[in-house]
Amino acid sequence: MMYQTAARKHTLALLKSERRYLTAATIYHLLKPASPKLALSTIYRTLEALREGGTVSSRVDEHGEASYIYCGEKHHHHAICKQCGHVDEVDCDAIDAFTTALLNKQSFRLDDHSIEFYGLCVRCN
Amino acid sequence: MMYQTAARKHTLALLKSERRYLTAATIYHLLKPASPKLALSTIYRTLEALREGGTVSSRVDEHGEASYIYCGEKHHHHAICKQCGHVDEVDCDAIDAFTTALLNKQSFRLDDHSIEFYGLCVRCN
DNA sequence: CTAGATGCAAACTCTTTGCATTGCC
């Protein structure tokens, strides 16, 4: 299982080089010129396989469209610029302080696998 | 503009009494028995109007489905229990400390209208 | 009376699935 096919190599290479959230349609349009027979459904299946394997993580935007980002090995969180799409990894000290405060003051146990932030990155400020 | 119609009264009353995130379909099925001619598209249009007016806020879940919650007047944030759906308002001191840390350490200006948290509430812990 | 709201059905977008074919190992 998990053959090393052209579609998978290209999809992963693109995600690794972009390092930002890409929709299935975006990936499809970026890869299509070099692979004319590529199907969108293959992109979806590839992304699902990568997500299950933990290589990429996904999110759903305000219109309900999913996008995917290369995530490497270690777990971390994202701060996503609403203007340019740049993704910062969020400092863990800040997260820890915040989750501790939330748990202490409100007894809410934050699941740190589901945190996501939006705002303006340093360049768009 | 913004007539006081039955559909709007019932939708808002339901959201006010539930105080948790409801999908358009859920609202539709809850109101349908008492209003047999009610259309799902009317719910969508009503929710969009309420959202624009700031009376409700919306989110999109991991499957891309939108849901809506009554938000009253003042702005605040939500901590959503992944298990029971209970919504806590998040303490502002904790948010402020966190956003300050994020801005200072990473120059990321968190847009506080887009924060959303997931985890386990006090009862589900 | 009249602009705005509604119901109904069709259209749209994104995603998933069935199935015959292809191609990696």
Added chain:
DNA sequence: GGCAATGCAAAGAGTTTGCATCTAG
């Protein structure tokens, strides 16, 4: 050669829209 992956097209789910009708103010 065998089984996973692919392409293609059709089906799904949620949401939006066009249009004739209805109704709150």
